Amino acid sequence: MAEDLNWAIGGEAGDGIDSTGKIFAQALSRAGRHVFTSKDFASRIRGGYTAYKIRTSVDQVQSVVDRLDILVALTQRTIDENVDELHEGSAVIYDGERSWEADIPDGVTGVDVPLKSIAEEAGGAIMRNTVALGAACEITGFDVEYLDESLEKRFGGKGSKIVENNKEAARMGQEYVRENYDVDLGYDLETTDEDYVLLNGNEAIGMGALAAGCRFYAGYPITPATSIMEYLTGRIEDYGGHVVQAEDELSAINMALGAARGGARAMTATSGAGVDLMTETFGLVAQSETPLVITDVQRSGPSTGMPTKQEQGDLNMALYGGHGEVPRFVVAPTSITECFWKTVEAFNLAEKYQTPVFLVSDLAMSVTEQTFPPEAFDMDEVEIDRGKLVDDDDEVDEWLDAQGRFRAHAVTDDGISPRAIPGTEEGAHMSTGLEHDELGRRTEDQDERVQQVDKRFRKVETAEKREDWDYREFGDEDADNLVISWGSNEGALVEALDYLEEDVRVISVPYIFPRPDLSDEIEAANEVIVVEANATGQFADLLEHDALTRVKRINKYTGVRFKADELAEEISEQLSVEVSAQ
Amino acid sequence: MSSDVRFTDFKSDKQPTWCPGCGDFGTMNGMMKALAETGNDPDNTFVVAGIGCSGKIGTYMHSYALHGVHGRALPVGTGVKMARPDIEVMVAGGDGDGYSIGAGHFVHAVRRNVDMSYVVMDNRIYGLTKGQASPTSRSDFETSTTPEGPKQPPVNPLALALASGASFIAQSFASDALRHQEIVQEAIEHDGFGFVNVFSPCVTFNDVDTYDYFRDNLVDLEEEGHDPTDYEAAKEVILDSDKEYQGVMYQDENSVPYHEKHGVTEDMSEIPEGAPDDAMDLVREFY
Ligand SMILES: Cc1ncc(C[n+]2csc(CCOP(=O)(O)OP(=O)(O)O)c2C)c(N)n1
Ligand code: SF4
Ligand SMILES: [Mg+2]
Numbered sequence: 001m002a003e004d005l006n007w008a009i010g011g012e013a014g015d016g017i018d019s020t021g022k023i024f025a026q027a028l029s030r031a032g033r034h035v036f037t038s039k040d041f042a043s044r045i046r047g048g049y050t051a052y053k054i055r056t057s058v059d060q061v062q063s064v065v066d067r068l069d070i071l072v073a074l075t076q077r078t079i080d081e082n083v084d085e086l087h088e089g090s091a092v093i094y095d096g097e098r099s100w101e102a103d104i105p106d107g108v109t110g111v112d113v114p115l116k117s118i119a120e121e122a123g124g125a126i127m128r129n130t131v132a133l134g135a136a137c138e139i140t141g142f143d144v145e146y147l148d149e150s151l152e153k154r155f156g157g158k159g160s161k162i163v164e165n166n167k168e169a170a171r172m173g174q175e176y177v178r179e180n181y182d183v184d185l186g187y188d189l190e191t192t193d194e195d196y197v198l199l200n201g202n203e204a205i206g207m208g209a210l211a212a213g214c215r216f217y218a219g220y221p222i223t224p225a226t227s228i229m230e231y232l233t234g235r236i237e238d239y240g241g242h243v244v245q246a247e248d249e250l251s252a253i254n255m256a257l258g259a260a261r262g263g264a265r266a267m268t269a270t271s272g273a274g275v276d277l278m279t280e281t282f283g284l285v286a287q288s289e290t291p292l293v294i295t296d297v298q299r300s301g302p303s304t305g306m307p308t309k310q311e312q313g314d315l316n317m318a319l320y321g322g323h324g325e326v327p328r329f330v331v332a333p334t335s336i337t338e339c340f341w342k343t344v345e346a347f348n349l350a351e352k353y354q355t356p357v358f359l360v361s362d363l364a365m366s367v368t369e370q371t372f373p374p375e376a377f378d379m380d381e382v383e384i385d386r387g388k389l390v391d392d393d394d395e396v397d398e399w400l401d402a403q404g405r406f407r408a409h410a411v412t413d414d415g416i417s418p419r420a421i422p423g424t425e426e427g428a429h430m431s432t433g434l435e436h437d438e439l440g441r442r443t444e445d446q447d448e449r450v451q452q453v454d455k456r457f458r459k460v461e462t463a464e465k466r467e468d469w470d471y472r473e474f475g476d477e478d479a480d481n482l483v484i485s486w487g488s489n490e491g492a493l494v495e496a497l498d499y500l501e502e503d504v505r506v507i508s509v510p511y512i513f514p515r516p517d518l519s520d521e522i523e524a525a526n527e528v529i530v531v532e533a534n535a536t537g538q539f540a541d542l543l544e545h546d547a548l549t550r551v552k553r554i555n556k557y558t559g560v561r562f563k564a565d566e567l568a569e570e571i572s573e574q575l576s577v578e579v580s581a582q
Numbered sequence: 583m584s585s586d587v588r589f590t591d592f593k594s595d596k597q598p599t600w601c602p603g604c605g606d607f608g609t610m611n612g613m614m615k616a617l618a619e620t621g622n623d624p625d626n627t628f629v630v631a632g633i634g635c636s637g638k639i640g641t642y643m644h645s646y647a648l649h650g651v652h653g654r655a656l657p658v659g660t661g662v663k664m665a666r667p668d669i670e671v672m673v674a675g676g677d678g679d680g681y682s683i684g685a686g687h688f689v690h691a692v693r694r695n696v697d698m699s700y701v702v703m704d705n706r707i708y709g710l711t712k713g714q715a716s717p718t719s720r721s722d723f724e725t726s727t728t729p730e731g732p733k734q735p736p737v738n739p740l741a742l743a744l745a746s747g748a749s750f751i752a753q754s755f756a757s758d759a760l761r762h763q764e765i766v767q768e769a770i771e772h773d774g775f776g777f778v779n780v781f782s783p784c785v786t787f788n789d790v791d792t793y794d795y796f797r798d799n800l801v802d803l804e805e806e807g808h809d810p811t812d813y814e815a816a817k818e819v820i821l822d823s824d825k826e827y828q829g830v831m832y833q834d835e836n837s838v839p840y841h842e843k844h845g846v847t848e849d850m851s852e853i854p855e856g857a858p859d860d861a862m863d864l865v866r867e868f869y
Contacts, residue, residue, distance in 0.1 A: 030869070197868035207864050213853030216665050218657075239858055240848035242664055247690040251657040254650065258630070258661020261648055262669065263851025266661070284651050374869075379861035384853065403595070421851050422646040422662070422669045428624040430594070430640050432649035441596055442641055 010051030011074030020129035021052025026150035032192030062491030063564035123165035134173025141188035201365030206231030208343025215241035216259035249277035263421030269295035282322035288431035291350035309559030330512040334490040352387035364561035415458030479503035482525035495564035605782030608756035616766035632675020636703035653683030671698035692746040697839035705784035713787030749837035803829030
């Protein structure tokens with residue numbers, strides 16, 4: 001892989017950290033470099049700490065590493081929080097005129113730039129972060145002109161004067177370093193002619209929903225799911241859709257269910273605490289055979305846990321939440337592009353099988369922005385399958401009983417019944433959370449009960465046969481060592497291969513239920529390690545159950561995502577340990 | 583919509599299992615007649631039913647319908663109407679369903695003013711679970727779980743609606759068939775959220791709020807010359823806890839329903855067969 005650069009800006013919440021970081025990330029992307037961003041939030045002690053981190057290379061980057069090359073520190077805490085990641089070749093840009101005395105670690109180059117004074121000279125102290133960006137450009141050999149387009153994007157709405165001032169501020173920052181320092185840390189950011197788009201997982205989910213024809217979204221604000229709702233608001237209307245902020249998640253899921261009964265492709269998204277409330281309605285969605293996409297952007301639990309931290313702790317809830325036995329699909333995208341494609345797929349699965357589909361993402365993926373060629377989201381590839389929607393007279397006729405009543409829950413070979421939506425003539429029917437007959441009318445008849453339970457689960461069996469529940473594979477296919485992961489760990493794992501000396505086969509699983517049968521792969525491997533961001537190894541438990549064997553586990557539940565280099569070390573360590581007695 | 587719709591078209595062939603004499607028979611009849619009278623037919627109507635004896639109407643009526651989770655009927659109705667502005671949506675449920683477990687939704691549905699009707703079959707008791715106190719039970723009403731009465735004042739749903747910014751508030755009595763039907767009809771025709779609290783006596787578990795009680799005490803606002811567009815007058819009758827009123831208490835003549843305010847007018851069930859034509863623009867936004 002080409003050389004990567006790890007850059008960060010950190011300070012207090014309210015310092016404009018995010019938007020400054022984003023400007024730099026966009027500039028890198030416009031310069032044809034790949035970017036992978038991540039955010040640090042700390043709990044609100046001492047005014048809080050937040051950082052926006054960028055890893056960039058001309059090759060694709062899909063993980064963070066434990067190394068920081070350039071740090072723009074607006075507070076001493078920013079330096080302290082990152083001290084372990086700084087090294088001999090690192091530079092810290094700081095403002096020596098600020099009241100705090102910067103404590104620069106030994107061996108690290110301190111670059112004191114009077115950010116505030118320069119910004120004032122350029123037109124206002126508020127632009128001090130932009131001055132810092134200019135300084136960073138100088139140190140990294142990155143042409144300051146690349147900042148222009150992203151400054152326009154960010155400040156264009158505020159008038160050309162503000163844009164021009166910012167451009168000037170950046171140049172003055174660059175100039176200051178050029179004149180006062182002779183730092184050569186060997187960084188020289190190469191550019192390419194590629195045009196990349198830069199987006200995060202939640203934006204990809206929102207865009208996937210629009211591409212798939214989602215027209216109704218109801219939600220209740222919760223980190224880290226809210227940005228899906230924010231993305232859709234202002235865009236879904238262009239397609240005749242609507243977003244509602246509901247009074248709570250109990251309502252949100254029921255509104256979405258209502259819209260789906262009306263025939264719309266509908267979605268709700270939340271995080272763990274909201275899924276708890278929505279659980280009340282899962283059974284109804286399944287029992288009434290309503291197509292619905294429910295997104296869980298996981299965060300650290302239980303209870304309010306660490307609400308701005310990473311975790312993959314909701315797997316069991318997605319699989320088993322709700323009383324009774326509820327057929328459902330659980331899909332967990334493994335990358336940002338997959339957030340898009342799996343969302344499209346989730347809508348198709350929901351309508352084809354008239355079943356709730358859980359789309360399980362996580363905080364790390366929701367805040368990470370990554371570059372991709374736009375073709376990675378080729379809209380011509382989007383297919384829409386509405387399943388057994390019946391809308392003309394002939395089709396409806398086929399499903400009427402002898403008395404002319406529509407059999408909305410008809411027992412069929414594949415388990416799938418016809419679906420008529422309001423307005424379809426002769427299609428009127430009732431659906432209910434109660435056990436019902438083919439017409440949707442309540443029943444406690446033993447035979448009818450068994451028929452309906454079987455038909456609902458038969459849909460899952462049909463889906464198991466008809467759809468591809470494949471996995472993604474990386475590394476050395478013939479290696480004896482197998483590392484398995486689900487959801488967002490894929491990127492870190494793939495990059496960990498670059499650091500690993502051992503040959504490893506990596507299987508990344510996007511389907512939790514139904515899921516690919518990995519028993520053969522597990523059996524063939526010498527060592528099997530399952531990587532996931534939770535304490536108990538929920539996915540490892542499933543695989544052990546599937547393959548009737550034991551696997552090794554790497555679990556991280558610090559609230560911080562996996563990093564490629566750290567993961568490589570852990571895998572190495574596990575591989576050198578004997579398998580425990582079975 | 584066909585003009586020859588009769589109210590019996592809204593009847594399913596399932597025989598109601600309500601106790602003989604239950605108020606819900608009359609409440610449902612009025613709803614079916616009101617729907618037919620306002621030019622709706624079963625294929626263009628969506629009924630959302632709560633959970634309770636009252637909630638069984640979903641089964642006894644014939645239309646598109648969903649019988650959902652206890653207390654969540656209003657959000658379901660909201661979703662249906664937003665997705666399908668062309669469909670007549672009626673939500674119905676009990677006093678427990680609407681004012682206890684679903685009270686939060688009631689307040690917000692009222693505020694949203696979605697163009698649908700909400701009929702609460704208020705028997706001042708939990709019927710289906712066999713006679714426990716409901717939020718509208720009197721404070722001295724003795725039940726199996728409140729042997730000395732709930733010892734809390736009942737909720738005044740009309741006042742709750744008024745305080746939440748309702749645009750239509752009415753009350754009717756299941757056994758005054760004609761007036762009940764008229765009032766529900768007005769709720770359907772109202773441009774916005776048409777809320778009707780219906781006295782629908784439970785003959786099995788409530789021996790206080792009986793047919794006789796309502797017959798003896800009911801005051802018809804129409805006969806009183808009440809002007810429902812007069813907010814102050816409405817406030818007065820709504821807050822008057824000494825009398826039981828029937829009629830439209832309040833109607834905001836300038837009510838603008840949710841879909842008009844928010845421009846939610848399209849049939850959301852219709853989507854293209856692939857991504858929208860200009861979908862690559864969504865990607866390009868991220869340059
Ligand atoms: C979550 C949940 N809790 C409790 C119940 C049990 N339950 C069913 S109906 C009902 C109360 C019904 O009272 P009301 O809404 O007034 O309807 P009524 O039977 O009087 O018409 C209760 C508590 C339930 N179905 N679901
Ligand atoms: S218990 Fe009461 S409310 Fe329920 S059906 Fe019987 S009379 Fe009606
Ligand atoms: Mg009741």
